[in-house]
Amino acid sequence: MPELPEVEIARRQLSRWTAGDVVREVRVLDAAAIRHKRSTMPRDAHPDGVRALEAAVVGRAADEPMRLGKRLGWTFGEAPRGLQLHLGMTGQWVRRAPADEPPRFAKLGLVLDGRTLWFLDSRRFGCVVPSEDVPRELAEGLGPDAWLNPPNAEELGYLLRGRRPVKVTLLDQARLAGVGNIHAAEALWRSGISPERAGDDLTPAELARLAEELPAQLDEAIRTQDTDEFQYVTQGGENPFSVYGQHRCPRCEGDVAKLAQSGRTTWWCPSCQQ
DNA sequence: GACAGTGTTTAATT
DNA sequence: CAATTAAACACTGT
Numbered sequence: 392m393p394e395l396p397e398v399e400i401a402r403r404q405l406s407r408w409t410a411g412d413v414v415r416e417v418r419v420l421d422a423a424a425i426r427h428k429r430s431t432m433p434r435d436a437h438p439d440g441v442r443a444l445e446a447a448v449v450g451r452a453a454d455e456p457m458r459l460g461k462r463l464g465w466t467f468g469e470a471p472r473g474l475q476l477h478l479g480m481t482g483q484w485v486r487r488a489p490a491d492e493p494p495r496f497a498k499l500g501l502v503l504d505g506r507t508l509w510f511l512d513s514r515r516f517g518c519v520v521p522s523e524d525v526p527r528e529l530a531e532g533l534g535p536d537a538w539l540n541p542p543n544a545e546e547l548g549y550l551l552r553g554r555r556p557v558k559v560t561l562l563d564q565a566r567l568a569g570v571g572n573i574h575a576a577e578a579l580w581r582s583g584i585s586p587e588r589a590g591d592d593l594t595p596a597e598l599a600r601l602a603e604e605l606p607a608q609l610d611e612a613i614r615t616q617d618t619d620e621f622q623y624v625t626q627g628g629e630n631p632f633s634v635y636g637q638h639r640c641p642r643c644e645g646d647v648a649k650l651a652q653s654g655r656t657t658w659w660c661p662s663c664q665q
Numbered sequence: 666g667a668c669a670g671t672g673t674t675t676a677a678t679t
Numbered sequence: 680c681a682a683t684t685a686a687a688c689a690c691t692g693t
Contacts, residue, residue, distance in 0.1 A: 394671060431673050432688055461672075480672050481691080496690095514690050516672060555683075564673085573671055635671090653684060656669080 393461055393478040395538055395569030396612035401484055402458045403617065405465070408486045408508055409453040414467065416502045417444050424498035424510065424518055429462075429528075431479055431516040443521040447474055448501060457526070460533050460568025464525040475520040475528060476510075482517025485509050533568040538613075541606035542567070544599040551590030551598075558586030559653050561605075570605070573635045574612065576658050578605040580634045585664045586650060586657045634658045 393401070419425070423433035425440030437443055451467035456476075458464070466473035476484075485494060489507050493500065496511040499519065510519065522528045534550060535542060542550055550566045551557055560566055561575040570578070579586050581604040584597050593601070615631065630636045637647045640660035650657040 397671080429673080430688095434688085477673085480670075480689095514670090514672095514688090516688070516690090553682080559683090562672095571671055654686085655672095 393482070394571030394574050394612075395461060395536075396574070396609055396616060398458055398461050398463060398478060398569075399538070399613050400617050401478065402456045402463055404486075405453075405456045405463075405484055405508065408506065409503060411452055411454075412503050413450065413452050414448040414501050414503055416449060417441070418493070418500035418502060418507070419444065419498075420493060420500075421498040421515075423515070424512065426518040426520050429475065429477060429520060430518065433515050435518075437521065440521075444474075444499070444519065447472065447521045457529065459529045459536055460564055461571070462529050462533070464522075464529040466525055471522075471524040471526055473522060473525040475522050475525060477516075477518050477520070479512060479514065479516025479518070481514040482510065482512040485511060533564055534566045535568065537567050537569040538606055538609045542602060544595060544602045547602045547605075548590075548593065548595075548598045551593065554589045554591060556587050556652055557584060557590050557593060557601075558657050560590050562655070569609070572655050572657075573632065574605075574608055576635050577632055578608045580640075580660060580664060581608060583664055585661075586652065586659050634660055 419441045422440050423436040425437045425444055426435045427437040428435060448467050454466045456463055456465045463476035464473060465476060486506050486508055489502060494509055494511055496513045497509045498512050500507045500509045551560045558575055558579060561570050582600040584601060633641050634647050635658045640647055640663055643662050645660060645662040647658055648661050650659065
């Protein structure tokens with residue numbers, strides 16, 4: 392369920408779990424998880440995926456994984472060659488002992504000394520893409536990273552320009568990279584802005600609030616979710632969000648409403664968000 | 666059984 | 680033509 396915070400946490404985990412060590416071999420359980428381009432579709436499987444993956448990683452030391460928006464990139468001692476990693480809707484990476492059975496939904500594994508890193512993905516929208524120029528392909532078509540390079544009020548006004556509802560534009564990765572359905576709703580709630588407002592109609596004061604609250608929302612999510620064992624935020628436990636998936640607004644106690652916006656559900660508090 | 670779902674790409678429409 | 684919306688993708692959980 393990755394948005395920017397979950398992808399950043401995955402990046403940190405891969406970094407910790409590899410610590411610059413050498414990949415000894417790969418295990419490929421579903422070759423369609425290796426794609427020749429960024430794609431959500433198994434039909435875009437790399438024609439020679441296993442060999443391309445092995446050529447990229449086997450016998451090589453892992454560099455620090457990089458992230459832009461919701462995309463991960465990984466090079467292995469011969470940058471800019473390496474892999475793009477895409478989690479899609481349900482992708483995740485876990486660490487297991489080498490002798491362990493592959494976890495449920497395991498697509499492929501990177502075997503290092505003393506541990507194997509598995510890519511799991513029940514829904515198969517995620518993938519690994521062998522790439523000749525990881526940094527360039529990672530940045531292709533993306534706006535600035537919403538957490539690493541947060542826009543100021545004025546820049547945000549430009550990024551959200553147009554008649555489209557602000558919530559919809561926030562999800563446009565070409566304008567701003569990393570914001571997804573949950574954190575867009577949460578940031579608008581924190582800012583007291585209705586998701587239906589057109590970007591062009593936001594006042595300087597509202598833009599200033601949103602420019603503050605959006606990175607704050609992402610930062611909080613990273614800090615509260617960055618534990619050693621990866622967990623999707625909706626997986627077990629209570630709903631940690633203020634409006635997403637909630638019935639009652641924690642600020643005014645009023646009813647939370649749902650709205651359909653370009654095919655996605657927007658959760659919001661009509662009384663707190665004007 | 667029907668339906669919604671944290672995402673992205675491509676096709677269709679405005 | 681650029682901007683925007685809808686559909687498709689594949690599968691699980693409710």
